[in-house]
Amino acid sequence: GNSVTQMEGPVTLSEEAFLTINCTYTATGYPSLFWYVQYPGEGLQLLLKATKADDKGSNKGFEATYRKETTSFHLEKGSVQVSDSAVYFCALSGAGTASKLTFGTGTRLQVTL
Amino acid sequence: GAVVSQHPSWVICKSGTSVKIECRSLDFQATTMFWYRQFPKQSLMLMATSNEGSKATYEQGVEKDKFLINHASLTLSTLTVTSAHPEDSSFYICSATSGTAGGVNQPQHFGDGTRLSIL
Numbered sequence: 700g701n702s703v704t705q706m707e708g709p710v711t712l713s714e715e716a717f718l719t720i721n722c723t724y725t726a727t728g729y730p731s732l733f734w735y736v737q738y739p740g741e742g743l744q745l746l747l748k749a750t751k752a753d754d755k756g757s758n759k760g761f762e763a764t765y766r767k768e769t770t771s772f773h774l775e776k777g778s779v780q781v782s783d784s785a786v787y788f789c790a791l792s793g794a795g796t797a798s799k800l801t802f803g804t805g806t807r808l809q810v811t812l
Numbered sequence: 813g814a815v816v817s818q819h820p821s822w823v824i825c826k827s828g829t830s831v832k833i834e835c836r837s838l839d840f841q842a843t844t845m846f847w848y849r850q851f852p853k854q855s856l857m858l859m860a861t862s863n864e865g866s867k868a869t870y871e872q873g874v875e876k877d878k879f880l881i882n883h884a885s886l887t888l889s890t891l892t893v894t895s896a897h898p899e900d901s902s903f904y905i906c907s908a909t910s911g912t913a914g915g916v917n918q919p920q921h922f923g924d925g926t927r928l929s930i931l
Contacts, residue, residue, distance in 0.1 A: 733919060742818065742905045742922040743856070788855065792920075799846070800907075800920055804855045 701726045701793050705803035708786075712779055712810050720774040720806045722763075722789035730791040732756075732765050732772040733800070737786045746774075746787070779810045814840050816908050818923025826931055827898060833891045833926045835906030842908035845889040846920060847881060850903045862889050896930045903927050 706721040724730065731750045735743040747756030749765035749772065756763050761776045772789060789803040815838040823831055835845055844863050848856040860876075862868040862883035870876045878900075880892040889908075893900055907920035 735922070740925075740927075742816075742924040743907075745919050745921065748919055799858070799861060802855045807853075 701730065701791060701801040703789050703791055703801055703803035705787075705789050705806050707804070708807040710806060710808050712808070714781055714810055714812055715778045716810075718774070718776040718779045718783075718808065720787055720789075720808070722772045722774065722803060724770050724772065724789075724791050726770075726791055726793050726801075728793065729767075730793045732763070733790045733792070734761070734763055734772070734774050735788040735790060735802075737788065737805070739785075743788065779808070781810045781812060784808055784810045814908075814910075814919075814921040816842075816906065816921045816923045818906050818926055820926060821924060822927045822929075824929045824931065825896065828895055831893045831896055831928060833893075833904055833906070833928075835889045835891070835908065835923050837887045837908040837921070840908075840910050840921075841886040842889070843886065843911040844909050845883055846907045846909075847879070847889075847891050848905045848907070850905060850925070852903075856905060859891075893928065896928070898930045901928055901930045 702725045704723050733748045734746040736746045737743045747758040749756040752767035754765045763774045786805045786807045788805045790800045817836045819834045847859045850856050859874045860868045860870045862881050868881040883889040905925040907922045909920045910918045
């Protein structure tokens with residue numbers, strides 16, 4: 700079956716530091732890949748997505764590249780801000796699964812001044 | 813962007829009562845809606861998938877008589893927690909999608925969640 704593995708958190712960074720959150724996946728066929736962000740007490744917001752190999756999703760300074768050869772979709776940001784503190788979920792939607800998502804366990808990011 | 817509204821955002825009620833949570837897609841037609849449950853500091857657990865006009869598909873271990881789902885229109889799905897007990901206290905989140913376009917699964921758009929506390 701489909702699965703998503705994320706690096707465990709929490710990740711604590713100083714403002715303006717470089718961020719990488721690793722995500723690898725297992726799926727048959729060609730899944731779509733997503734990063735969602737959850738701020739405290741809220742639902743999830745779609746941060747970025749990629750639907751085919753070598754696609755790069757980007758939004759708000761975050762980016763992730765769909766790497767089929769390494770089955771990865773690592774999230775990166777060059778300079779984090781305090782406002783980026785949240786939980787980040789990597790997810791995939793398998794081909795033919797009517798958009799059903801498989802989530803990773805989430806990685807909590809804490810950015811300090 | 814796509815907006816999903818979930819209501820109420822927070823509810824406290826006595827044990828034994830039933831609670832209804834609404835999930836609305838405000839600017840798109842949601843052919844499929846999903847209901848999740850999230851425990852503190854954990855990932856989302858899919859409870860059920862509902863398609864407009866048909867019965868919901870429940871994940872293994874989720875009691876369909878306990879968690880009633882109705883998806884009567886392309887913009888509204890409801891989750892009713894029947895005879896709620898303290899162990900049902902959790903954060904419930906809905907999401908909606910317009911399905912598949914051009915062979916590509918469209919993203920799910922999430923509501924802000926409902927925090928349910930059963931006393």
